[in-house]
Amino acid sequence: MVTYSSLTLKDVLNQSRILYADRPSLAFVGEKPLSYCELSILVNNTSCLLSTIGIEKGDRVALLGENSPNWGIAYLAITCMGAVVVPILPDFSGVEVERILDHSQAKAIFVSAKQFSKVGLQNNHISPDVILLNNLEVVLSSDGVLDKSMGYSMPEPMLNIDFCNIETPEPMEEDLAAIIYTSGTTGRPKGVMLTHKNLISNALSTFQIQDIKSSDRLVSLLPLSHTYECTIGFIMPVMRGASVFYLQKPPTPPVLIPALQEIKPTMMLVVPLIIEKVFRSKILPQLTSSKIRTRLYKIPLFRKVLHKVAAKKLFKTFGGALHFFGVGGAKLSYDVERFLFEGGFPYSIGYGMTEAAPLLSGCTPSLVKFRCAGFTLPGQEMKVVNPNPSTGEGEVWVRGANIMEGYYKDEDLTREVLTEDGWLKTGDLGVIHKNGFLELRGRLKNMIVGPSGENIYPEDIEEVINSHSMVLESLVYEISGKLEAKVLLNYEALEAKYANIKEAAANMQQSIQERAKVIMDDIKSYANSKVASFSKLNLIIEQNEPFEKTPTHKIKRFIYTNAK
Numbered sequence: 001m002v003t004y005s006s007l008t009l010k011d012v013l014n015q016s017r018i019l020y021a022d023r024p025s026l027a028f029v030g031e032k033p034l035s036y037c038e039l040s041i042l043v044n045n046t047s048c049l050l051s052t053i054g055i056e057k058g059d060r061v062a063l064l065g066e067n068s069p070n071w072g073i074a075y076l077a078i079t080c081m082g083a084v085v086v087p088i089l090p091d092f093s094g095v096e097v098e099r100i101l102d103h104s105q106a107k108a109i110f111v112s113a114k115q116f117s118k119v120g121l122q123n124n125h126i127s128p129d130v131i132l133l134n135n136l137e138v139v140l141s142s143d144g145v146l147d148k149s150m151g152y153s154m155p156e157p158m159l160n161i162d163f164c165n166i167e168t169p170e171p172m173e174e175d176l177a178a179i180i181y182t183s184g185t186t187g188r189p190k191g192v193m194l195t196h197k198n199l200i201s202n203a204l205s206t207f208q209i210q211d212i213k214s215s216d217r218l219v220s221l222l223p224l225s226h227t228y229e230c231t232i233g234f235i236m237p238v239m240r241g242a243s244v245f246y247l248q249k250p251p252t253p254p255v256l257i258p259a260l261q262e263i264k265p266t267m268m269l270v271v272p273l274i275i276e277k278v279f280r281s282k283i284l285p286q287l288t289s290s291k292i293r294t295r296l297y298k299i300p301l302f303r304k305v306l307h308k309v310a311a312k313k314l315f316k317t318f319g320g321a322l323h324f325f326g327v328g329g330a331k332l333s334y335d336v337e338r339f340l341f342e343g344g345f346p347y348s349i350g351y352g353m354t355e356a357a358p359l360l361s362g363c364t365p366s367l368v369k370f371r372c373a374g375f376t377l378p379g380q381e382m383k384v385v386n387p388n389p390s391t392g393e394g395e396v397w398v399r400g401a402n403i404m405e406g407y408y409k410d411e412d413l414t415r416e417v418l419t420e421d422g423w424l425k426t427g428d429l430g431v432i433h434k435n436g437f438l439e440l441r442g443r444l445k446n447m448i449v450g451p452s453g454e455n456i457y458p459e460d461i462e463e464v465i466n467s468h469s470m471v472l473e474s475l476v477y478e479i480s481g482k483l484e485a486k487v488l489l490n491y492e493a494l495e496a497k498y499a500n501i502k503e504a505a506a507n508m509q510q511s512i513q514e515r516a517k518v519i520m521d522d523i524k525s526y527a528n529s530k531v532a533s534f535s536k537l538n539l540i541i542e543q544n545e546p547f548e549k550t551p552t553h554k555i556k557r558f559i560y561t562n563a564k
Contacts, residue, residue: 002239007173007200010080012239013040020241023214026069028152029245029259034069036241038157039076045155046077046136048163053108053129053138057082057169060104060179064088064097064119065112065133067224067246068152072234074110074133075224079196082169084176086191087225089551094118100181101128103409104191110136113150152248173197179408180227182354182551191408192354194227202357202402203236205377210324210348210364212267214241217321219265221251221274226551227358228329232350233269242267257317264319271329272336273553276466279336281492283310284469304342311343322346324365329552331440331459334371335467341370349373351440355417355424357402361438372437377402384432385425388455392431393441397423429457446557448478450534461485461537464530470494470519473547477561482538486560487523488546489516516542 002019004011016025017040024033034042055061061078063085065071078085086104088097090112097118101109108129111119119130130139132146135153171177177196218237222229237244245263249255287306288294296302315322325340328350340347346365351373352358360382363374376382380400387394399422406414417425429441442457450456458476465474465485472488494516520540528536547555 004200006196007204008080008171008175008196009076009177009199009235010171012200012235013043013076013080016040016238016241020214023241024243025238025241026072026244027246028069028248029219029263033243033245034157039073041157041159042073042136042154043076043080044168045160045163046073047081047168048160048166049131049136049138050077050081050083050108051166051168052163055081055083055108057171058084058176059108060084060086060106062086062088062101062104062106062109062111062128063133063225064090064109064115066090066114067220067229068112068133068248069246070133070136070152070154071110071224072238072244073136073154074131075230075234076238078110079171079177080168082171082175085178087178087180087230089182089223089225090115091223091551092118094120100191104179104181113146114148116146116148171196173200176405180225180354182226190410190413192227193405193408194357195405198357198402198404199231199235200239201379201400202231202359202377203239205379205400205402206232206236206359206362207240208378209362209374212236212240212242216240216242216266217263218242218244218267218269219259219263220244220246220269221256222269222271222329223551226329227354228352228552229269231358232326260317260319264321266321267324267326268318268322269326269328271553272327272332273330275327275340276333276336278314279339280469280490283314283339284335286310288469307339307343311339311345314343315345324348326350326362328352328359328362330554331463333463333466337371341368351428351438353424353426355404356398356400357404359402360398360426363437369433369435369437372433372439375436375438382432382438384430387431391455393429393455395444396426396428396430396438396440398426399423448483451481452534454532454534456483456535461527461531461535465523465527468523468526470497471523473543473555475543475547475555475557475560476537477557483535484539484541485527485537486541486543486547487520488543489519491516494519 002015016036021037022035025036025039027033061083063074075085086106088100098120106128110131110133112133132139134150173196175196176193177199178194179191181191220233224230287297323346325347327347348363348365348368350359350362352360361374361376382398384394385397403424427444429444431439442459446458448456461476462474465471470490470493472490474485474487476485524537524540548559549555
């Protein structure tokens with residue numbers, strides 16, 4: 001059992017350097033990993049580099065770039081010298097990046113060549129020092145043009161003589177470690193303030209429900225700038241001497257599958273969209289590839305057999321060594337979880353928030369309860385406030401050492417979500433069952449009150465709509481007391497379904513467009529046959545472009561509902 005003299009990232013790295021000195025730490029797939037000793041040297045050198053350009057304890061340093069070993073080095077270098085890291089999501093626009101730099105008053109920024117054009121240094125009244133993430137070197141001129149295709153490299157992991165006399169500040173548990181800006185689903189960016197203790201205590205609590213060993217291997221798919229991947233997929237593996245591998249290209253099947261076969265990960269983190277796409281585009285079509293198989297699939301006994309066979313193939317596709325497949329960031333659809341559950345795939349549903357550093361509940365795969373998000377992490381408290389007498393559901397509140405300090409420079413918003421005695425109002429509706437497992441029902445702000453006072457959860461109706469074979473995604477909302485839905489159709493499935501039509505290409509496309517209108521009516525009938533009378537849809541509208549999403553691939557509802 002590892003013990004820490006203080007709950008800081010610096011103490012974590014020092015312990016890992018001693019315990020796992022020669023173990024592989026971070027690497028790109030296909031490249032030689034840094035050892036933990038080499039990682040520690042590079043972090044120390046980079047911390048000293050920050051000191052030489054004037055960064056002091058408490059200063060904010062932004063971090064904008066794609067997942068890479070260099071990202072982890074920069075994150076640790078900033079936090080281990082007592083400065084505050086400001087991770088910025090690569091998906092943010094140039095305007096959002098500039099606003100974050102301005103609001104956080106960042107004195108320096110690590111930025112990748114691909115993201116460099118977003119920094120807009122000439123337009124900021126504060127002109128931060130720039131360190132190129134690709135090689136961890138200071139950019140001497142801010143008016144140059146960088147080659148976006150520039151690869152990654154790093155200095156030799158050797159003690160730098162120039163830095164020998166530099167003593168960097170010592171971070172304390174209660175010191176701020178990170179300010180994480182997220183647009184969430186509200187459209188209002190917030191700077192979540194997390195201390196060293198917030199992050200490390202959350203990791204230690206999570207270890208009590210799912211441990212990580214030095215022999216574990218992870219392939220990182222989600223952005224490190226999101227707390228979900230940063231804490232669970234980066235900080236926790238570093239604490240246990242595990243190895244984390246990164247892709248240098250987007251995780252398309254031709255890139256991802258060979259990487260999984262090479263690394264054979266033992267643990268992975270995904271958001272629902274990733275596994276839902278795999279299930280609906282690859283697995284389900286095979287399970288229902290003929291009329292006979294379609295009929296058999298509707299019979300529970302045969303469906304379970306088919307699921308076990310398909311899950312075994314999926315397990316091999318992912319490298320054949322997984323013992324933990326974590327799903328979080330949004331609600332996993334019913335049909336996809338049913339496949340994972342019945343197929344015996346080693347998955348686990350977790351629930352968390354950036355404001356909680358992030359995990360609030362979860363469990364090891366062997367304890368998973370269908371449609372639940374695990375149980376409260378040890379050392380944390382969870383309760384349901386003002387539960388409905390008949391259903392037991394209410395708003396989930398949580399409290400613990402992992403809960404944020406508040407929102408940066410926003411005391412009013414902080415008071416809205418944090419009570420005086422430390423409870424975080426999550427805004428999520430849920431039920432805590434007698435066995436202690438949490439079942440989430442939806443977002444409080446999304447809930448629609450029906451004509452007779454019924455609670456209608458758009459997410460539940462969307463789940464039904466999305467289970468239709470011709471639907472990619474949907475959004476349910478209320479207008480003038482009626483329920484409507486926007487639906488993004490799966491045109492690839494539509495074209496495959498009508499591929500036998502003997503028509504010219506132009507006519508075929510027109511025919512598919514006409515059939516799409518028929519499909520919309522079919523989707524409405526399909527959904528209404530599976531929901532309660534007060535949740536029936538009045539109208540379905542085709543969504544022609546993919547919905548805009550948050551970093552965890554939740555639809556930004558405010559964009560579409562505010563327009564109504």
